[in-house]
């Protein structure tokens with residue numbers, strides 16, 4: 702309970718930050734998701750998902766052995782995970798990608814949310830295609846300036862590929878088009894992440910599993926105690942994602958490349974709050 706109280710405080714602080722920063726930005730959002738940009742999906746462009754359940758955390762942790770054995774001739778595999786939780790306001794999902802022991806060749810690497818889970822035998826082919834509820838298809842390639850025109854599951858397309866020649870990679874960003882609300886097409890909690898070579902070879906893959914259930918009197922159980930109310934997926938007038946890539950200047954081969962992506966305009970504050978809540982959620986899990 703002490704941890705719960707701490708989490709509440711952090712969430713409250715995050716909320717204050719949103720309010721404070723939002724009031725500083727009196728100008729209306731300079732861009733909107735629609736009608737800007739081409740319509741790429743058969744069902745339109747991806748829509749912003751609201752009402753994602755607070756505190757529900759999904760994590761995909763990579764296995765000990767790769768699917769594509771040739772990527773690790775000496776054994777081992779990519780280590781690490783992709784963790785996801787809703788922003789405190791429920792708009793968008795905060796992703797944290799943290800990997801090490803990356804393949805020595807084959808980059809820049811790609812990673813996506815794929816529609817199907819990985820079976821027990823670890824066959825990444827069984828993940829099928831990318832999460833693509835608006836039926837966009839893979840071609841042409843994602844334009845990261847217009848993430849709503851990309852496949853929802855194309856995370857490296859929207860937020861950056863992973864450079865070759867580094868041992869580690871970390872990225873944190875808010876994606877507005879994926880969801881932790883069960884029942885939506887953009888829901889990924891029952892799906893998987895696939896890590897690819899640049900040529901799309903499937904190197905390794907992992908299923909998302911729920912590791913925290915969010916609201917409720919007890920956080921000890923991983924069973925869901927949250928409401929499964931389906932949120933409406935609808936466009937809102939905020940986009941214009943910005944990306945900053947900070948490459949380390951040190952010579953250590955293990956120095957991570959850190960990518961920080963935040964939504965511009967009012968959502969930057971939301972993203973900051975999301976980071977705080979996300980950290981709190983992870984702390985809680987520990």
Ligand SMILES: [Cu+2]
Nearest residue numbers: 812813895897
């Ligand atoms: Cu993929």
